[in-house]
Amino acid sequence: MTSAAWPVRRVGIVGAGTMGAGIATSCATAGLAVTLVDARAEALTAGLARVATQVESAVRKGRLTAGEAGAARSRIAGTASLADLAAADLVIEAAFENLAVKQGIFGELGRICRAGTVLATNTSTLNVDAIASASGRAADVVGMHFFSPAHVIRLVEIVRGRASSAGAIATACATAERLGKAAVVVGNCFGFVGNRMLYAYGREKEFMLLEGATPEQIDRALESFGMAMGPNAVGDLAGLDVGASARREWRDRPDDPRFYRASDLLAGLGRYGQKTGRGFYRYDAAGGARVADPEVAELLRSEAARLGVAARAVSDAEIIARCMAALVNEGARVLGEGIAASPADVDTIWCNGYGFPKARGGPLRYADARGLAGVLEDVERFGREFGARYWTPAPLLVELAQLPGGFYDWQARRGGP
Numbered sequence: 001m002t003s004a005a006w007p008v009r010r011v012g013i014v015g016a017g018t019m020g021a022g023i024a025t026s027c028a029t030a031g032l033a034v035t036l037v038d039a040r041a042e043a044l045t046a047g048l049a050r051v052a053t054q055v056e057s058a059v060r061k062g063r064l065t066a067g068e069a070g071a072a073r074s075r076i077a078g079t080a081s082l083a084d085l086a087a088a089d090l091v092i093e094a095a096f097e098n099l100a101v102k103q104g105i106f107g108e109l110g111r112i113c114r115a116g117t118v119l120a121t122n123t124s125t126l127n128v129d130a131i132a133s134a135s136g137r138a139a140d141v142v143g144m145h146f147f148s149p150a151h152v153i154r155l156v157e158i159v160r161g162r163a164s165s166a167g168a169i170a171t172a173c174a175t176a177e178r179l180g181k182a183a184v185v186v187g188n189c190f191g192f193v194g195n196r197m198l199y200a201y202g203r204e205k206e207f208m209l210l211e212g213a214t215p216e217q218i219d220r221a222l223e224s225f226g227m228a229m230g231p232n233a234v235g236d237l238a239g240l241d242v243g244a245s246a247r248r249e250w251r252d253r254p255d256d257p258r259f260y261r262a263s264d265l266l267a268g269l270g271r272y273g274q275k276t277g278r279g280f281y282r283y284d285a286a287g288g289a290r291v292a293d294p295e296v297a298e299l300l301r302s303e304a305a306r307l308g309v310a311a312r313a314v315s316d317a318e319i320i321a322r323c324m325a326a327l328v329n330e331g332a333r334v335l336g337e338g339i340a341a342s343p344a345d346v347d348t349i350w351c352n353g354y355g356f357p358k359a360r361g362g363p364l365r366y367a368d369a370r371g372l373a374g375v376l377e378d379v380e381r382f383g384r385e386f387g388a389r390y391w392t393p394a395p396l397l398v399e400l401a402q403l404p405g406g407f408y409d410w411q412a413r414r415g416g417p
Helices: 018-029 041-060 066-074 099-112 128-133 166-178 194-211 215-225 231-238 240-248 261-268 294-307 316-336 343-353 363-370 372-386 395-401 407-413
Strands: 010-014 033-037 076-079 090-093 118-121 141-146 155-159 182-186 281-283 290-292
Touching: 010 018, 018 033, 018 041, 018 066, 018 141, 033 041, 041 066, 041 076, 066 076, 090 099, 090 166, 099 118, 099 128, 118 128, 118 166, 128 141, 141 166, 155 166, 155 343, 166 182, 182 343, 194 215, 194 231, 194 261, 194 294, 194 316, 194 343, 215 231, 215 316, 231 240, 231 281, 240 261, 261 294, 316 343, 316 363, 316 372, 316 395, 343 363, 343 407, 363 372, 363 407, 372 395, 395 407
Parallel strands: 010 033, 010 090, 033 076, 090 118, 118 141, 155 182
Antiparallel strands: 141 155, 281 290
């Protein structure tokens, strides 16, 4: 799909929370005029203050001059009314991760915004087509999935809806690139590429928490592999309540009481992570270091017993092997289904958005270096140990494990980049 991008000078952002403010900062510092919308006065005030703090932080770190910071601040206006987006060239919705909420917003945007305005949803998991249909102009709708903190993380997944026009996709890509982001076009499914793979990776760490591994052991093992942060620390940073909310919207999630039970349990107890000072870890000061919390270990032991999960020793080697095998197997699945266009796209997403070690090249480059036969052997072994429900090998992994080379050689044979 190729087309010229439409010019973007004015951007509207709906939702002044952490994500919306980060996107606003990115746009304003890239020279775009920004209208930040939130119907809640206190949220809008907090969002504008958050933008100012982020801009000042960029000055302290030498990323912006004082003059550039002043110019960026002057480009941002706040409002409570979606009607003030009538002249926007691009609107990015960053509201609460709830399908009905987003559909309501897009229904209004479809009426308010002029023809040719690209309407983008920042949803991290929801069906872009279901959101687009509410707008009455689905050709103008795409996903622009930013990663938090949005003014720092270099990745944006551009989600192609069933009706998304070539011009809308090109415009979203060009805008992301203007913001200094790596823009990767992906297909529409639950979680797209990055979060769909993340759920496979995180699924295994959640099961191992019930089986007897501690949050700190899992994080230590995966950080020793090279991950920028372990998955439990990441959950605390992002907010365990955010993930729990997204899973409540997931209509066909696995009907398994163990599935993400550790995270959901803690979120249900108000242990949301860093923002509440308690999550998988304890945080004794704002922005402070994570501290192992014996109360979490006791909560997990009690919940595992309630669910009938037998306690056992889990080695660091098993933690790495299970998480990586699940990650690569799901990567092979999204690649084989065409949700990702190439192994390089998968690896770009994971190296730039999820902290996968760049020295290993990304999960599929890592799998190629290891040898796909070995990866398949792990998937099949875990299937024998834990059942086929989550460990059915991806058809593409089975196919390529019998051939020389790996994912990248397969892509080259198909004539891809």
